[in-house]
Amino acid sequence: MKSSHAPGNLLIVDDNRVNRILLARGLEQDGHTVETAENGKQALEKLRAGSFDLVLLDIEMPEMNGYQVLETCLQDSELRNIPIIMTSSLDEIDSVVKCVELGAEDYLNKPINPILLRARVNASLEKKRLRDEQRKLFRTFATKEVADELLKSGFSLGGKYVNASVMFADIRSFTSIGEKQNPADTIELLNNYFALMFEAIIGNNGIVNQLEGDGLMAMFGAPIPHEAHREHAVRAALEMIELVKGFNVEQAARDKVQIKIGIGIATGRVIAWYTGTQHRATYTCVGDTVNLAARIESHTKVVERPILIDQYTSEGLSTDIELESLGPILFKGKQQPIQILAVKST
Amino acid sequence: MPVIDPATFDELKQMSGADFIGELIDAFLDDAPGMIQNMESALANKDIESFRRNAHSLKSNANTFGALELAGLAKELESMARENNLDIGNRLEVLKEAFGKVAEELRGMRA
Numbered sequence: 176m177k178s179s180h181a182p183g184n185l186l187i188v189d190d191n192r193v194n195r196i197l198l199a200r201g202l203e204q205d206g207h208t209v210e211t212a213e214n215g216k217q218a219l220e221k222l223r224a225g226s227f228d229l230v231l232l233d234i235e236m237p238e239m240n241g242y243q244v245l246e247t248c249l250q251d252s253e254l255r256n257i258p259i260i261m262t263s264s265l266d267e268i269d270s271v272v273k274c275v276e277l278g279a280e281d282y283l284n285k286p287i288n289p290i291l292l293r294a295r296v297n298a299s300l301e302k303k304r305l306r307d308e309q310r311k312l313f314r315t316f317a318t319k320e321v322a323d324e325l326l327k328s329g330f331s332l333g334g335k336y337v338n339a340s341v342m343f344a345d346i347r348s349f350t351s352i353g354e355k356q357n358p359a360d361t362i363e364l365l366n367n368y369f370a371l372m373f374e375a376i377i378g379n380n381g382i383v384n385q386l387e388g389d390g391l392m393a394m395f396g397a398p399i400p401h402e403a404h405r406e407h408a409v410r411a412a413l414e415m416i417e418l419v420k421g422f423n424v425e426q427a428a429r430d431k432v433q434i435k436i437g438i439g440i441a442t443g444r445v446i447a448w449y450t451g452t453q454h455r456a457t458y459t460c461v462g463d464t465v466n467l468a469a470r471i472e473s474h475t476k477v478v479e480r481p482i483l484i485d486q487y488t489s490e491g492l493s494t495d496i497e498l499e500s501l502g503p504i505l506f507k508g509k510q511q512p513i514q515i516l517a518v519k520s521t
Numbered sequence: 522m523p524v525i526d527p528a529t530f531d532e533l534k535q536m537s538g539a540d541f542i543g544e545l546i547d548a549f550l551d552d553a554p555g556m557i558q559n560m561e562s563a564l565a566n567k568d569i570e571s572f573r574r575n576a577h578s579l580k581s582n583a584n585t586f587g588a589l590e591l592a593g594l595a596k597e598l599e600s601m602a603r604e605n606n607l608d609i610g611n612r613l614e615v616l617k618e619a620f621g622k623v624a625e626e627l628r629g630m631r632a
Contacts, residue, residue, distance in 0.1 A: 201537060289535060
């Protein structure tokens, strides 16, 4: 798997030396800078003195435990911006749920699985980078006049036409999966799933701009233009299918449910802009291309193919990507039939 | 049941990097006897919280190395302490014996 992630400054907090060494060595190999703390008190001292992008925090510690550190951080106007991943053994799942409810970013079970560690650390770092950018953006634009306007209407700045590839992806029959297993398993499944999907999308120069339930929307070619956005989108889709296969092997080994996903991609002109309120901002887009991508994604269910794309997306793709034309399809709400192609995954 | 589960140990080696597995084993072999000793003195002083915490740490490390039997024994003691029950019979002796086997095996894998 390609890793184009920028390294981060990480703080590992664990009273157990073996865990500290293991996490530190594993993450240093990925290029991150790692510091460690043996207890909650020391962790807070280091957090206040340094500049960290992410904390891996053990729950069970003497003196000051993980809860107390988490709560202290969340109440601190500076420290609350640092994402915290709780680390705990499986039998502490109730405590973990409490931490996530309090505001922890994510959690990892011990013993730590190296693949999940990498995926979730990278996803958390990426989310922090997006949040930092959005915060910066908001501060840049939030003069008094603008801020007043924002409070009234949300903000819409620099909306423009761009050529982009838009992707929709979701998990097949997710509702019935949710009914079959307990909520903790569903959360675990979705967190792992999204971490892997982020990995594939971001690794191929895309951005994830919407998450809803088990579905996601991503863009390629904006906000930073990339000539090869079609290819990036299709490569990301292929990687997503591969990652889901690996994920299913692991799920099967742990006797957990396996999933299938569908991905639809359309390319064309979209209107893209930053949107949001004073609490939350995101980069998004609208237009026919977005609607079409969503329709194509739904169509994957009909034809039982994991990846479908429109004609424009197929233009100029490398020859090693195998395509099969499914002919013109007239989608609901569209005047003209659209040429649809299936991308073959190995 | 093998003393050390090979699949878990391989995964561990992959994660820490082959160069660091020795460092990891050393840390465990250095620290675990202290945890067991702490459990013994906690038992003598009826310090349930300290007993539970040390059993928890030992369980966590044993799981990391794939020392499944040792992990199971430590987990049982942790659960008993959580229920305020220090009536553990000879379980700590059994655990010490299990740790001896694990230590021997790990020293072999280190060499």
